[in-house]
Amino acid sequence: xxxxxxxxxxxxxxxxxxxxxxxxxxxxxxxxxxxxxxxxxxxxxxxxxxxxxxxxxxxxxxxxxxxxxxxxxxxxxxxxxxxxxxxxxxxxxxxxxxxxxxxxxxxxxxxxxxxxxxxxxxxxxxxxxxxxxxxxxxxxxxxxxxxxxxxx
Numbered sequence: 001x002x003x004x005x006x007x008x009x010x011x012x013x014x015x016x017x018x019x020x021x022x023x024x025x026x027x028x029x030x031x032x033x034x035x036x037x038x039x040x041x042x043x044x045x046x047x048x049x050x051x052x053x054x055x056x057x058x059x060x061x062x063x064x065x066x067x068x069x070x071x072x073x074x075x076x077x078x079x080x081x082x083x084x085x086x087x088x089x090x091x092x093x094x095x096x097x098x099x100x101x102x103x104x105x106x107x108x109x110x111x112x113x114x115x116x117x118x119x120x121x122x123x124x125x126x127x128x129x130x131x132x133x134x135x136x137x138x139x140x141x142x143x144x145x146x147x148x149x150x151x152x
Contacts, residue, residue, distance in 0.1 A: 002123050003040075003069055006115045014109060018101035024048075024092045030071075030085035037074035037081055039098045043067065046092025050083050063088065074099045075120055 004012060021044065024030060030041065033053060041048070041064075048064040061083055064070045073079045106113035 002126075003072055003116060003119050006119055007112065011109070011112050011115075014105055014112065015097065018105070019095040019097055022094055022096055024087035024094060026087055026090050028087045030087065030094070031081050033081050033084050035081045037071065037076070037079045037099070039071060039096050040069060040074050040102065041071045041085070042069045042095040042097070044093035044095055046087065046089035048092060048094070049086045049088040051086065052083050058084070072120060072123065075102070075117070 004015075019042075024046075030048060043064050043066050045066055048070060050061045050064060050070060051058045052061055064085075070085060071081070073082060106116075
């Protein structure tokens, strides 16, 4: 799990009392796109399908499996979910780490905050690199400038 990879065992132990285990059933929604980002999720067992709704259809972005995390954009203040997260196994167990608890840990342990934001930047760098590679392979499907410079 890249987001936690630079933390020591002692630093990881700080998160344990703040993890909540919840079971999800097949087709149960963890969150919808545009919901407020209020927690980080870690898959204990099972799979979560991450998809993007485009009109009336859904395009799968991938699956979060045992040991994977998702919902990391909760670390961006005031953010909303960018995709839908849906349980795709009979039972999926997720550890939920509420944003309020993460922010408390960050306030008390700024070195953990620094390490996790550095890892998040690396994680986002990988996503951007994958986006650019996909664009090169399917050149002309969309204008990359619409995604890259949209807010200017």
